[in-house]
Amino acid sequence: MPFEFVVGGVVAGILTGLVYGLMALGLSVIFGVVRIVNFAHGELMTVAMYAAALLFARFELDPFLAVLPVAAAFFVLGYALQAGLINRFITRPEHSQFMLLVAIGLIVVNALLMAFGPDARGVQVDYQLESFELGDIVVDKARLYAAGLAVLTALALIGLFRFTRTGKAIRACADNHFAARVVGLNVKRLYAITFGLGAVCVAVAGCSLTLLFDVTPSVGPQYTLLAFVIVIVGGLGSMLGALVGGVLIGVSEALAGLYISPSAKSMLSFGLLIVVLIVRPQGLFGRRR
Amino acid sequence: MASSQGITRRSFQTALAAGLASSLLPLRRARAQAHKLKVGVILPRSGTQGLTGQSCQKGADLAPGVIKELLGVELELMNADFESNVDTARTRAERLIQDGAHVLVGPFDSGAAAAIAQVAEQRGVPLIINIAAAPQITEQGYKFVFRNFQTAGEIVKNGLDLIGELFSATHAAPTTAVYMHVNDTFGQAMTKGILATLPSRSQLGFKIVDEIAYDPAAKDLSVEISRAKATKADFLLLVSRLNDAILLRREMVKQRWNPMGIVSPGSPGMYEEQYFKSLGKLSDYSISNVPWFNPNANLTKIVEKAFARQNPNDKLVFHGLNVGFTFEAILVAADAFKRAKTTDPKALADAIRQTHITDKMTLGGPIKFNAKGQVEGIGSACVQNLNQLPTVVLPAAAATARPVFPQPGYKKT
Numbered sequence: 206m207p208f209e210f211v212v213g214g215v216v217a218g219i220l221t222g223l224v225y226g227l228m229a230l231g232l233s234v235i236f237g238v239v240r241i242v243n244f245a246h247g248e249l250m251t252v253a254m255y256a257a258a259l260l261f262a263r264f265e266l267d268p269f270l271a272v273l274p275v276a277a278a279f280f281v282l283g284y285a286l287q288a289g290l291i292n293r294f295i296t297r298p299e300h301s302q303f304m305l306l307v308a309i310g311l312i313v314v315n316a317l318l319m320a321f322g323p324d325a326r327g328v329q330v331d332y333q334l335e336s337f338e339l340g341d342i343v344v345d346k347a348r349l350y351a352a353g354l355a356v357l358t359a360l361a362l363i364g365l366f367r368f369t370r371t372g373k374a375i376r377a378c379a380d381n382h383f384a385a386r387v388v389g390l391n392v393k394r395l396y397a398i399t400f401g402l403g404a405v406c407v408a409v410a411g412c413s414l415t416l417l418f419d420v421t422p423s424v425g426p427q428y429t430l431l432a433f434v435i436v437i438v439g440g441l442g443s444m445l446g447a448l449v450g451g452v453l454i455g456v457s458e459a460l461a462g463l464y465i466s467p468s469a470k471s472m473l474s475f476g477l478l479i480v481v482l483i484v485r486p487q488g489l490f491g492r493r494r
Numbered sequence: 495m496a497s498s499q500g501i502t503r504r505s506f507q508t509a510l511a512a513g514l515a516s517s518l519l520p521l522r523r524a525r526a527q528a529h530k531l532k533v534g535v536i537l538p539r540s541g542t543q544g545l546t547g548q549s550c551q552k553g554a555d556l557a558p559g560v561i562k563e564l565l566g567v568e569l570e571l572m573n574a575d576f577e578s579n580v581d582t583a584r585t586r587a588e589r590l591i592q593d594g595a596h597v598l599v600g601p602f603d604s605g606a607a608a609a610i611a612q613v614a615e616q617r618g619v620p621l622i623i624n625i626a627a628a629p630q631i632t633e634q635g636y637k638f639v640f641r642n643f644q645t646a647g648e649i650v651k652n653g654l655d656l657i658g659e660l661f662s663a664t665h666a667a668p669t670t671a672v673y674m675h676v677n678d679t680f681g682q683a684m685t686k687g688i689l690a691t692l693p694s695r696s697q698l699g700f701k702i703v704d705e706i707a708y709d710p711a712a713k714d715l716s717v718e719i720s721r722a723k724a725t726k727a728d729f730l731l732l733v734s735r736l737n738d739a740i741l742l743r744r745e746m747v748k749q750r751w752n753p754m755g756i757v758s759p760g761s762p763g764m765y766e767e768q769y770f771k772s773l774g775k776l777s778d779y780s781i782s783n784v785p786w787f788n789p790n791a792n793l794t795k796i797v798e799k800a801f802a803r804q805n806p807n808d809k810l811v812f813h814g815l816n817v818g819f820t821f822e823a824i825l826v827a828a829d830a831f832k833r834a835k836t837t838d839p840k841a842l843a844d845a846i847r848q849t850h851i852t853d854k855m856t857l858g859g860p861i862k863f864n865a866k867g868q869v870e871g872i873g874s875a876c877v878q879n880l881n882q883l884p885t886v887v888l889p890a891a892a893a894t895a896r897p898v899f900p901q902p903g904y905k906k907t
Contacts, residue, residue: 210724213749217716323540323577325737329772334747345716345748418713419737421541462717463724467708468677470717 206463209341214459216344220352222455224413226448227355228428229435230362231406237442238379238399241291241302245310247428249404252313253279253411254420255321261328261415268328268412269350276408283404288397295396310425317422325419333416351413358409359448362402366444375399379442434474438481440491449489453477530568531831533557533824534595536586536610537602541578542711545768546736549813550602550624553820556800557828560821564796567828580605587613587621596837597622597827599820604628604646605679611639620830620843624823625816627760628683632868638843640867642822644760644785644874646680650687652874653759653783654695659888660757660781660876661698664899668728668754670703674718674742675733677707680761684733688759703727710735719745729754729900732761739763739780740772747776754900758782765877765884767812778879779901786857786875786886787818793855797821811884818855825851826861857892 232246243249256275260266286309294302335346366372378385378395386392414420431454439450454474461473481488535554538547551573558569572595576583583606587598591613598614598621601607607626614621615636623631623641627649632641644652661667673688675681685705692702704725708718719742722730730753734742740763743756756779758764764780787794787810794810801810801817810817830845831837851861857873864870876888880895887897 206721206724210720214717214720217720221714221716324544325542334744334776336748336750338750343749348716424713459717459720463721467706467712467715467718467721 211460211463213342213344214463215456216342217348218455218457218459219452220345220348220455221417222452223352223355223448224410224417224451225431225435225455226439226451227358227406227413228410229432229439229451230359230444230447231403231410232432233436233439233442233444233447234362234406235400235403236436237444238375239287239291239295239396240382241295242306243403244303244306244429245313245425246407246432247430248310248313248425249279249282250407250411250414250428251317251420251422251425253408254415255317255326256408257412257415258326258328258420261330262326267330268415269354272354272409272412275412276405279404279408280401283401284397286404287400288393291400292393292396295393310429314422314425317425321422323421323423325421327419328415330416347416351416354409354413356448358406359444362406363444365402371395371398434478437488438478440488442492443488443490446488446490453489530570531828531837532570532572532594532596533827534572534574534587534590534593534598534600535820535824536574536576536583536590536598536600536606537820538578538583538606539573539575542737543578543603543735546762546766546816547575547578547602549766549816550600550820552801552805552808552813553624553797553817554599554824556797556804556817557821557824560796560800561825561828564825565828565832567832569824569828576601576606578603580609584609584613588617591617591619595619596831596839597842599624599823599827602626602816602820603680604631604683607631608679611636614638619839620827620846622823622826622846624820625762626680628679630683632866636867638839640826640846640863640869642826642861642869642872643819644872645868646683646687646760647691648870648872649760649785649874650684650691652785654688654691654698656783656874656876656888657757657759658695658698660897660899663888663890663897666754666899668700670725670727671700671729671731671757672704672706672722672725672727673702673731673733674706674708674722676710676735676738676761678710678735681707681710681733684759684761688731688733700728702731708738710738712738712741715741715745716749718742719749719751723749723751727753730756732756732758732764734758734761734763736763736766736768740769743769743773743776743780752901752903754904756780758784760784760874762815764879765812765815767808770812770879770882775882777882779898781876781878781887781897781899782884783874783876784815785819785872786877787814787855788857788892789814789886791853791855793853794818797855814884815856822851822855822861825854 235243257268257271260271294305332346337344374390375395435450439446457473458470461469537550574586576586587610602625604626607623615638620638625643627646629645675685706718765782770777798810830842834841834845859871875886877884878887885895887893887895
């Protein structure tokens with residue numbers, strides 16, 4: 206295999222992996238703070254993809270511009286979901302939480318099926334078929350932009366958690382829920398904000414992915430599974446781990462496709478998951494509890 | 495003793511059985527003497543194969559009207575969408591039969607066809623396959639399964655012969671090909687056929703340097719195209735479906751891979767309307783060697799008029815293959831019904847076996863089933879996309895334009 210093709214494949218894997226990483230970041234943030242595993246994560250991203258595709262079809266709004274209204278709507282949706290529904294399940298057994306979120310996922314998939322049917326939808330913008338050529342290496346323009354947006358969003362989120370009062374309060378909740386309540390923090394509100402922020406990650410990732418892949422209602426569970434693989438590899442609750450996990454999965458799939466067989470792409474990422482679970486169960490960047 | 499007790503258990507059971515039998519008999523007779531044939535049309539109208547399924551459905555939708563005029567036979571279509579899912583195909587077929595379908599037509603997919611064939615055989619209801627190429631479907635000894643379409647082996651044989659004619663007509667001499675195919679029942683059957691047939695076609699002068707299988711539902715084929723490009727093959731030999739063919743073509747542009755051409759030895763995708771709609775000018779020069787319709791046939795002209803009435807914004811040329819074979823499958827059912835004069839499934843199957851239709855829409859000899867339920871001698875054409883229209887370029891007798899190969903913009907990798 207010529208070197209430039211391997212580098213090209215790895216670069217494509219890194220770029221796609223960063224977008225996947227942003228999606229998984231939402232899952233990781235929600236779990237890290239609220240301690241709830243969002244089993245409807247991929248389904249929510251599918252909604253974001255449909256929103257971007259609809260805005261493009263109706264107003265010819267570029268998915269990168271659609272990020273702003275979709276992310277805002279998703280923050281409100283995430284906040285409302287946590288405040289109105291999931292907060293009631295915080296103290297309930299884990300299987301109740303699991304059933305609740307699986308049910309939400311199923312409702313989302315079927316609602317999308319009823320609204321849009323099972324056919325694929327996508328967008329077609331001018332630069333979608335364009336590439337940058339760096340010597341012999343060809344880099345897909347849309348993929349590069351999507352990865353850039355994913356990195357910017359992740360940095361903004363990290364900045365928010367590190368430098369704002371709300372972010373610090375959320376981290377306090379994550380570190381010690383009981384102490385956070387003792388010092389007078391409104392924990393349930395902070396949980397809702399956190400879920401809203403996780404939904405924003407999903408919205409940005411979903412809008413970006415519409416430039417790379419078509420969307421159907423049935424892809425939601427696949428993305429949920431992918432997000433789980435990424436956060437387990439990177440470390441559940443770790444923001445850096447989600448991004449690195451995404452890149453690892455993207456690169457491993459690219460290399461599997463190039464060197465073994467394209468059909469072996471998923472096999473290798475699940476193989477990686479098993480290795481991490483055996484060698485480092487808390488994930489590459491996760492903390493042992 | 496028994497008579498003194500009035501009705502015994504045994505006499506009651508006998509009377510009950512006789513009563514049931516006599517009450518069901520009129521129903522059975524009514525079914526046998528029906529004046530209308532209920533045709534269960536089962537297609538993938540949604541999901542990954544949805545667009546092709548919808549294209550086939552156009553052929554089914556116009557059939558009752560055209561066939562009523564041609565044969566005077568009343569048809570009632572019972573449409574079912576199996577959502578491009580084999581398990582759903584099985585349950586939809588069961589449901590159609592349960593709801594009274596006398597014959598099944600469909601399903602444009604080998605995996606689904608294999609599943610539906612089992613149901614049809616178990617329930618004793620004839621299945622007439624419109625499009626599905628996996629050879630094993632008509633190799634099982636089924637008595638109720640019929641296919642008016644080429645098997646993968648025939649498609650490959652005809653497709654490779656047409657590739658030879660293409661190279662000869664364009665004086666092109668590619669020496670290497672990278673072979674990409676969908677990894678489903680159809681793709682595997684085609685691969686088996688290609689790998690078995692190619693060694694005996696040494697006159698073609700090219701060898702396959704890499705074989706790349708991919709998921710038919712894949713959302714991203716960038717790695718696959720990277721790998722294909724890395725082979726530096728002269729041309730891409732492709733067995734695709736529709737959605738993946740569009741993805742592949744887009745990815746080739748993104749990765750700036752310009753081989754001599756994309757040639758399908760016989761698969762859907764590149765001649766279909768959505769391929770042109772999605773890709774515009776990028777759809778041009780792709781080549782599909784496929785069973786095709788005969789634009790000059792009388793039946794084609796009749797069907798074309800009906801098609802234009804029902805689909806004023808569509809052109810038959812984009813749907814010719816799907817419409818042609820789906821229409822012919824229903825025509826076979828109607829013709830058998832007319833001769834059998836009954837909807838009794840066994841009589842219908844016997845009548846189908848005796849089919850001999852010469853006035854047909856697709857290329858090749860008459861529709862006549864062999865002992866396995868397979869029509870032989872169906873013809874193929876080399877169809878190249880020119881000026882965003884699927885155009886017959888070979889065989890020369892049926893061609894309306896000259897083939898273009900290598901395609902413009904060809905650049906050695």
